[in-house]
Amino acid sequence: MASEESAKRRRAGRPKQNVLSPRLIHETALRLIDRHGVEGAGMRAIAAELGVRPSSLYNHVAGQAELIAGVRDLVSERIPTAPFAELPWDAALEQWALGYRLAFASHPPTIALLAVQPLDPDSSTSFMYDAVAAGLVRAGWPQERALSVIVAFECFILGAALDLAADPAMLDPGRRGDVPAFSAVYRARSEALEASGTSPADDAFGIGLRAMLAGLRAEYAALAAQKNDDRRRS
Amino acid sequence: MASEESAKRRRAGRPKQNVLSPRLIHETALRLIDRHGVEGAGMRAIAAELGVRPSSLYNHVAGQAELIAGVRDLVSERIPTAPFAELPWDAALEQWALGYRLAFASHPPTIALLAVQPLDPDSSTSFMYDAVAAGLVRAGWPQERALSVIVAFECFILGAALDLAADPAMLDPGRRGDVPAFSAVYRARSEALEASGTSPADDAFGIGLRAMLAGLRAEYAALAAQKNDDRRRS
DNA sequence: GTGGTAAACGAACGGGGTTCGTTTACCGGC
DNA sequence: GCCGGTAAACGAACCCCGTTCGTTTACCAC
Numbered sequence: 001m002a003s004e005e006s007a008k009r010r011r012a013g014r015p016k017q018n019v020l021s022p023r024l025i026h027e028t029a030l031r032l033i034d035r036h037g038v039e040g041a042g043m044r045a046i047a048a049e050l051g052v053r054p055s056s057l058y059n060h061v062a063g064q065a066e067l068i069a070g071v072r073d074l075v076s077e078r079i080p081t082a083p084f085a086e087l088p089w090d091a092a093l094e095q096w097a098l099g100y101r102l103a104f105a106s107h108p109p110t111i112a113l114l115a116v117q118p119l120d121p122d123s124s125t126s127f128m129y130d131a132v133a134a135g136l137v138r139a140g141w142p143q144e145r146a147l148s149v150i151v152a153f154e155c156f157i158l159g160a161a162l163d164l165a166a167d168p169a170m171l172d173p174g175r176r177g178d179v180p181a182f183s184a185v186y187r188a189r190s191e192a193l194e195a196s197g198t199s200p201a202d203d204a205f206g207i208g209l210r211a212m213l214a215g216l217r218a219e220y221a222a223l224a225a226q227k228n229d230d231r232r233r234s
Numbered sequence: 235m236a237s238e239e240s241a242k243r244r245r246a247g248r249p250k251q252n253v254l255s256p257r258l259i260h261e262t263a264l265r266l267i268d269r270h271g272v273e274g275a276g277m278r279a280i281a282a283e284l285g286v287r288p289s290s291l292y293n294h295v296a297g298q299a300e301l302i303a304g305v306r307d308l309v310s311e312r313i314p315t316a317p318f319a320e321l322p323w324d325a326a327l328e329q330w331a332l333g334y335r336l337a338f339a340s341h342p343p344t345i346a347l348l349a350v351q352p353l354d355p356d357s358s359t360s361f362m363y364d365a366v367a368a369g370l371v372r373a374g375w376p377q378e379r380a381l382s383v384i385v386a387f388e389c390f391i392l393g394a395a396l397d398l399a400a401d402p403a404m405l406d407p408g409r410r411g412d413v414p415a416f417s418a419v420y421r422a423r424s425e426a427l428e429a430s431g432t433s434p435a436d437d438a439f440g441i442g443l444r445a446m447l448a449g450l451r452a453e454y455a456a457l458a459a460q461k462n463d464d465r466r467r468s
Numbered sequence: 469g470t471g472g473t474a475a476a477c478g479a480a481c482g483g484g485g486t487t488c489g490t491t492t493a494c495c496g497g498c
Numbered sequence: 499g500c501c502g503g504t505a506a507a508c509g510a511a512c513c514c515c516g517t518t519c520g521t522t523t524a525c526c527a528c
Contacts, residue, residue: 052476129413147423156386159388173363203382210453212449214452215444290507
């Protein structure tokens with residue numbers, strides 16, 4: 001009675017049916033991150049959630065760094081890139097930004113992980129870049145410009161995702177009187193947003209996204225005009 | 235000969251002259267971060283650098299979280315906000331972005347720290363926001379819009395700073411053939427940048443900054459036109 | 469069968485941040 | 499001029515973490 005059914009402690013030795021797999025470990029890690037934050041998703045916690053000893057994880061995952069990379073891929077796989085096949089470049093870029101941000105908005109604590117760690121080249125993230133790059137070039141963006149446009153755009157999205165994960169009251173100046181202009185705009189924003197029902201992060205993201213797209217459209221138009229000019233001149 | 239001059243081991247008890255101070259600890263931490271990265275700047279390493287036992291640090295700093303916040307303040311204090319007093323809003327924003335990014339570019343590993351941790355409201359960072367907010371409102375931006383413009387702009391800057399800290403080869407598709415469009419734009423950018431001598435991160439930052447400013451100018455103009463319209467109508 | 473591979477356990481290791489008690493110096497008041 | 503409280507250093511622990519290593523057991527191929 002002390003060995004089998006209630007405590008379900010597994011004895012040493014390979015089990016008849018495999019208990020773990022890389023995929024299962026990654027998904028469990030993501031679930032724990034969502035539930036308890038990053039610090040609640042250590043090796044020991046993941047093992048406990050799976051009813052397993054920590055050392056067993058190392059039969060399927062090289063270490064924590066690789067595990068985090070796996071979780072990141074799990075999240076970024078859900079960023080849709082389909083828009084680039086059917087929409088004009090600017091509308092596609094907009095949809096991409098929305099999907100990108102949404103994917104990480106569902107798992108706020110992972111954003112800091114993605115932002116810092118480098119992505120391994122074999123991961124599926126490269127396919128995302130491929131789809132975006134193809135869309136931009138097909139629309140007429142110069143080859144040597146396309147990647148920097150993508151990176152610049154991604155900078156904004158990533159920053160917005162971080163902002164999304166931050167504490168909403170992070171900026172609150174409170175009752176201090178030594179920053180009057182800051183306090184005034186903070187209060188004005190709070191009231192305006194409460195009336196319209198949108199969150200601070202969404203509002204800033206919307207403004208930035210519109211600005212970025214408008215600016216890129218202007219640059220695109222200028223490039224097209226210059227190209228026309230060159231052709232006429234020759 | 236075993237007690238005083240060579241090993242310079244300090245005996246227990248309060249020393250005649252204080253050895254530590256919060257400021258000194260923060261500066262040492264920043265120096266170690268610059269020299270050895272984040273993982274080389276733990277409590278024990280900071281103590282060793284100061285010739286002190288780890289526990290002594292806790293007489294001046296509550297814990298690692300507070301220490302990190304202090305380091306972040308140390309860096310962000312160096313972001314100049316003077317431009318807002320003398321330049322038009324858009325030129326000031328541009329200068330702010332350049333200074334902001336430069337401040338963290340000097341200490342790449344700190345970027346990830348700033349991005350994630352919330353800032354305590356009493357810190358000097360609030361003064362930065364105050365200066366920026368005052369500049370925007372004075373230029374005519376509506377009170378309830380100003381903060382979201384600032385946050386959106388900061389999202390981009392922060393993302394760009396993270397990009398700056400990332401491995402330059404992070405995106406390199408290498409020789410794989412399954413992402414042709416991505417490989418093509420990567421190669422095209424490499425060649426173009428090598429010719430002009432600018433770094434990938436700088437290029438993307440420049441493009442994004444121009445786009446963001448152009449977009450905000452357009453929004454500003456639209457708001458001004460609408461305001462004029464309202465006035466004429468009434 | 470028999471040996472090799474692989475997946476689980478279990479016990480340790482090393483290194484982090486942190487706490488607590490002790491020792492010593494300064495400082496303010498009787 | 500002593501005397502007690504506060505504060506700053508030490509030193510030894512504590513707990514938690516990621517990780518490694520040896521052992522045990524199951525499967526599989528020859």
